[in-house]
Amino acid sequence: MRADRPGPCEDGSVVNAVPSPSASPFLAACRGEEPGRTPVWFMRQAGRSLPEYKEARAGTSMLEACRTPELVCEITMQPVRRYGVDAAIFFSDIVVPLAAIGVDIEIVPGVGPVVAEPFRTEADVKRLRNLDPCDVPYITEAIGLLGKELGGTPLIGFAGAPFTLASYLIEGGPSRDHAQTKALMRSQPRVWHAIASRLAAICGEFLRVQVEAGAQAVQLFDSWAGALSEADYRAFALPHSTAALAGVAQSVPRIHFGVGTGHLLEAMSETGAEISGVDFRIPLDEAARRLPGKVLQGNLDPALILADEAPLLAETDAVLAAGRAAKGHIFNLGHGVLPGSDPGKLKLVVDRVHETTAR
Numbered sequence: 001m002r003a004d005r006p007g008p009c010e011d012g013s014v015v016n017a018v019p020s021p022s023a024s025p026f027l028a029a030c031r032g033e034e035p036g037r038t039p040v041w042f043m044r045q046a047g048r049s050l051p052e053y054k055e056a057r058a059g060t061s062m063l064e065a066c067r068t069p070e071l072v073c074e075i076t077m078q079p080v081r082r083y084g085v086d087a088a089i090f091f092s093d094i095v096v097p098l099a100a101i102g103v104d105i106e107i108v109p110g111v112g113p114v115v116a117e118p119f120r121t122e123a124d125v126k127r128l129r130n131l132d133p134c135d136v137p138y139i140t141e142a143i144g145l146l147g148k149e150l151g152g153t154p155l156i157g158f159a160g161a162p163f164t165l166a167s168y169l170i171e172g173g174p175s176r177d178h179a180q181t182k183a184l185m186r187s188q189p190r191v192w193h194a195i196a197s198r199l200a201a202i203c204g205e206f207l208r209v210q211v212e213a214g215a216q217a218v219q220l221f222d223s224w225a226g227a228l229s230e231a232d233y234r235a236f237a238l239p240h241s242t243a244a245l246a247g248v249a250q251s252v253p254r255i256h257f258g259v260g261t262g263h264l265l266e267a268m269s270e271t272g273a274e275i276s277g278v279d280f281r282i283p284l285d286e287a288a289r290r291l292p293g294k295v296l297q298g299n300l301d302p303a304l305i306l307a308d309e310a311p312l313l314a315e316t317d318a319v320l321a322a323g324r325a326a327k328g329h330i331f332n333l334g335h336g337v338l339p340g341s342d343p344g345k346l347k348l349v350v351d352r353v354h355e356t357t358a359r
């Protein structure tokens with residue numbers, strides 16, 4: 001930590017500098033109230049497609065960038081300035097808390113997180129110690145800086161869910177089939193539950209640090225949960241995601257998202273999250289029928305951003321129409337912004353959502 005700034009641990013206090021905007025369409029929708037317009041933000045809105053992001057990040061590794069509060073603040077603000085989205089997502093990564101407790105993990109450009117020594121045995125469980133807020137002073141500091149920049153735009157904090165994090169640790173890197181992870185669950189269920197419950201504690205603490213610093217909502221990314229059958233999800237993932245989200249229950253709205261999880265919609269909603277993120281494979285009106293009373297987030301196919309304007313706007317309108325079946329709708333993509341997306345097209349979507357839903 002830099003010596004010239006007080007951190008969260010030196011005087012025992014935390015920064016809570018982000019104002020609570022009562023008029024935020026995003027927060028109103030999260031609470032199931034009628035917002036002044038349908039709110040919109042994009043998963044992975046920071047980075048990837050923005051030239052100003054590439055410029056800001058030049059010469060700095062991903063994890064180093066995540067530990068540099070001024071850079072985190074600038075990159076978090078870039079999509080808010082450019083697109084006029086209704087929420088900012090904190091610039092960080094799901095593996096930041098793992099690196100913070102000493103796991104030897106790197107984010108390799110174009111590949112993703114890579115772990116030097118994969119986790120496979122009983123002895124490996126001990127390599128996962130609890131996260132202490134003092135391990136991540138840069139998170140509190142960056143959110144403090146954002147409090148001065150964001151004005152009325154709410155900030156979403158996030159974490160990776162235990163299953164998705166465990167997959168990186170057990171496989172040693174990105175995986176298509178998550179075979180080692182599933183094999184370990186079945187062969188050594190005790191080791192699996194020990195790893196996953198430690199990850200749940202780390203993840204819950206990482207969310208709590210962000211909320212105490214000023215994040216007004218959180219999203220739990222269980223990106224790879226779609227690889228599990230419903231029975232396996234219920235037995236091996238759901239209890240740990242529930243525990244992770246319980247860390248911030250009653251304090252902020254909680255969004256829960258997975259990819260290819262159409263078969264898990266009901267099971268995932270049992271974690272207690274107030275908002276269900278829906279990927280682009282399930283129409284929102286179908287999700288609304290299956291999850292009565294839930295606020296939904298989603299779900300324009302990110303590939304549409306690469307399509308021509310006419311189909312892009314037609315699909316945007318179709319997503320909005322389907323979203324009306326839900327108790328509340330937060331417009332988003334069905335997964336993250338794809339590399340090569342034109343920022344102008346993302347802005348077009350934001351404007352379309354705002355113009356056609358203003359009440």
Ligand SMILES: Cc1c2[nH]c(c1CCC(=O)O)Cc1[nH]c(c(CCC(=O)O)c1C)Cc1[nH]c(c(CCC(=O)O)c1C)Cc1[nH]c(c(C)c1CCC(=O)O)C2
Pocket residue numbers: 042043044045046047048057062089090091092093094095107108109110111112113158221223336
């Ligand atoms: C699975 C996952 C990861 N990280 C994340 C997930 C869950 C979301 C999802 O399903 O897409 C979450 C994440 N990663 C990042 C953010 C914050 C920014 C935002 O959403 O706008 C968020 C919310 C920044 C990032 N995380 C990463 C980048 C790219 C790093 C760079 O620009 O060099 C960014 C902007 C790196 C990363 N980190 C991870 C991957 C797969 C990659 C991509 C590797 C690559 O293609 O280069 C792990």
